[in-house]
Amino acid sequence: MVKIACIGAGYVGGPTMAMIALKCPEIEVVVLDINEDRIAAWNSDSLPIYEPGLDEVVQEARGRNLFFSTDVTKHVSEADIIFVSVNTPTKTSGIGAGKAADLSYWESAARMIAQCCKGPAFKIVVEKSTVPVKTAEAISKVLRTNGDSSVHFEILSNPEFLAEGTAVSDLTAPDRVLIGGKEDADGQRAVKALADVYAHWVPRAQILTTNLWSAELAKLTANAMLAQRISSVNSISALCEETGADVSEVARSIGMDSRIGSKFLNASVGFGGSCFQKDILNLVYICETQGLQKVADYWRMVIDINDYQKQRYVERVIGGMFNTVSNKKIAVLGFAFKKDTGDTRETPAIDVCRGLIADGAKLFVYDPKVEAQHVHYELSAAKFSWDHPKAPYASASRLSSVSVVKDPYEACDGAHAICVLTEWDEFKQLDFPRLYASMTKPAFIFDGRNILDHAALREMGFVVYALGKPLDPFLRKD
Numbered sequence: 014m015v016k017i018a019c020i021g022a023g024y025v026g027g028p029t030m031a032m033i034a035l036k037c038p039e040i041e042v043v044v045l046d047i048n049e050d051r052i053a054a055w056n057s058d059s060l061p062i063y064e065p066g067l068d069e070v071v072q073e074a075r076g077r078n079l080f081f082s083t084d085v086t087k088h089v090s091e092a093d094i095i096f097v098s099v100n101t102p103t104k105t106s107g108i109g110a111g112k113a114a115d116l117s118y119w120e121s122a123a124r125m126i127a128q129c130c131k132g133p134a135f136k137i138v139v140e141k142s143t144v145p146v147k148t149a150e151a152i153s154k155v156l157r158t159n160g161d162s163s164v165h166f167e168i169l170s171n172p173e174f175l176a177e178g179t180a181v182s183d184l185t186a187p188d189r190v191l192i193g194g195k196e197d198a199d200g201q202r203a204v205k206a207l208a209d210v211y212a213h214w215v216p217r218a219q220i221l222t223t224n225l226w227s228a229e230l231a232k233l234t235a236n237a238m239l240a241q242r243i244s245s246v247n248s249i250s251a252l253c254e255e256t257g258a259d260v261s262e263v264a265r266s267i268g269m270d271s272r273i274g275s276k277f278l279n280a281s282v283g284f285g286g287s288c289f290q291k292d293i294l295n296l297v298y299i300c301e302t303q304g305l306q307k308v309a310d311y312w313r314m315v316i317d318i319n320d321y322q323k324q325r326y327v328e329r330v331i332g333g334m335f336n337t338v339s340n341k342k343i344a345v346l347g348f349a350f351k352k353d354t355g356d357t358r359e360t361p362a363i364d365v366c367r368g369l370i371a372d373g374a375k376l377f378v379y380d381p382k383v384e385a386q387h388v389h390y391e392l393s394a395a396k397f398s399w400d401h402p403k404a405p406y407a408s409a410s411r412l413s414s415v416s417v418v419k420d421p422y423e424a425c426d427g428a429h430a431i432c433v434l435t436e437w438d439e440f441k442q443l444d445f446p447r448l449y450a451s452m453t454k455p456a457f458i459f460d461g462r463n464i465l466d467h468a469a470l471r472e473m474g475f476v477v478y479a480l481g482k483p484l485d486p487f488l489r490k491d
């Protein structure tokens with residue numbers, strides 16, 4: 014029986030391994046983590062991450078050929094294929110701080126693999142984490158110099174393209190599976206072994222094989238290009254507000270051009286999530302270290318525009334509400350970085366809330382999937398400190414200006430304004446006449462995701478700011 018071990022039971026390791034186990038009943042899959050609480054949660058009825066459809070996948074495979082364990086040494090030593098799906102955060106100190114990827118978790122995983130694998134054996138080590146191009150070379154050196162010399166370690170790059178909130182459907186029918194490996198016989202043997210795993214459910218034509226460096230760089234490039242589309246449309250949203258154009262109409266018009274395509278053109282309060290910013294910063298750093306400053310500057314602008322968009326939104330809120338939100342109650346609807354996830358890593362809500370708090374606002378946050386302690390942690394933690402195992406959510410200091418409530422009507426009761434920061438479907442179904450009646454007048458709505466029926470809200474009496482759309486006369490300065 015082929016045995017797979019995966020180091021790192023997070024947003025990627027958990028769902029990807031659950032899918033492999035589901036689709037390959039004859040392969041034993043063990044997902045490992047140093048975080049005992051996380052493993053306990055994977056073994057319980059309350060999984061550590063919220064992802065539509067994931068409970069069903071885990072329930073079917075867990076205990077059959079899918080296992081979650083903290084016994085890293087045992088399972089890694091027995092595995093034929095070892096995925097490494099640990100976090101690769103942005104460095105917070107030292108050379109490259111604020112940009113370069115911190116590979117310390119990866120390196121410690123590699124050292125542990127080297128120590129516990131005994132030969133003779135052919136072991137395939139798979140980079141599932143997103144890593145800087147050329148990481149495989151560094152990992153290979155760690156494995157070669159620390160491991161049993163009768164173990165042949167073959168490294169593959171197999172980046173993951175799933176998006177949170179749609180992980181199960183993305184894994185069930187991926188656009189492509191990318192496998193990068195060395196071009197010699199051992200490399201190709203390893204590529205074939207991994208391709209055979211995915212071929213259980215992914216058509217061969219969609220299993221793309223490349224050299225190692227192309228696969229590593231393709232992952233960073235894919236995220237950079239996706240984020241660039243959002244920053245492009247967000248930059249146009251600012252121009253729309255000044256000119257009376259409507260960013261949704263512009264996006265629809267350009268999206269019908271098959272060369273541009275219609276996906277990923279939704280203007281927003283800014284992109285968030287654990288990867289876009291981190292991976293672009295990583296790309297910027299790599300370009301700088303290669304002496305490609307112009308290329309670095311080009312990609313850096315994607316993040317600059319994202320920061321600008323969040324700041325612009327804050328200024329719209331404060332400017333619209335007569336230049337101050339001091340002591341005003343503001344309802345924040347949505348804190349997760351996108352709908353259908355409880356993940357708050359790098360959510361645009363952080364910068365928006367901080368901007369409003371700095372102006373004296375009293376925030377009442379409601380999100381259907383985000384716990385109060387995560388909101389307080391995100392709003393009080395230092396930049397980039399979140400992406401480390403055992404982030405101390407529980408010890409986060411409670412911010413006196415932030416209340417996290419379990420009911421959207423409570424969040425809005427008596428509020429001067431509603432800020433919609435995540436596109437949760439349930440926000441579209443709220444009883445807006447009831448909300449309007451309960452709010453302080455004029456009652457403002459700042460729709461940072463353009464999910465509401467703005468005309469109907471205006472009919473009810475709301476002053477509405479819709480991102481990238483013609484400005485409500487009430488909000489115009491002239």
Ligand SMILES: NC(=O)C1=CN([C@@H]2O[C@H](COP(=O)(O)OP(=O)(O)OC[C@H]3O[C@@H](n4cnc5c(N)ncnc54)[C@H](O)[C@@H]3O)[C@@H](O)[C@H]2O)C=CC1
Nearest residue numbers: 021022023024025046047048099100101118142143173402
């Ligand atoms: N979150 C996402 O949607 C996607 C993430 N990625 C990439 O996948 C990688 C993992 O991301 P996430 O799953 O979101 O991270 P995560 O933080 O949710 O999970 C990583 C896990 O690795 C564990 N870990 C760290 N060092 C370890 C070690 N030495 N031994 C055992 N366990 C260890 C941590 O305790 C943590 O539970 C990152 O490189 C990320 O860029 C790629 C595609 C999508």
Ligand SMILES: O=C(O)[C@H]1O[C@H](OP(=O)(O)OP(=O)(O)OC[C@H]2O[C@@H](n3ccc(=O)[nH]c3=O)[C@H](O)[C@@H]2O)[C@H](O)[C@@H](O)[C@@H]1O
Nearest residue numbers: 173174175176177243277278279281284285286288350351
């Ligand atoms: O490497 C990763 O971690 C993953 O990053 C993204 O996935 P994810 O961050 O989970 O979610 P997205 O759907 O890409 O959304 C990212 C952010 O962009 C925002 N967004 C997305 C699309 C859009 O049109 N407009 C927009 O503002 C979302 O609200 C969210 O804040 C990529 O889509 C995945 O392919 C990739 O595997």
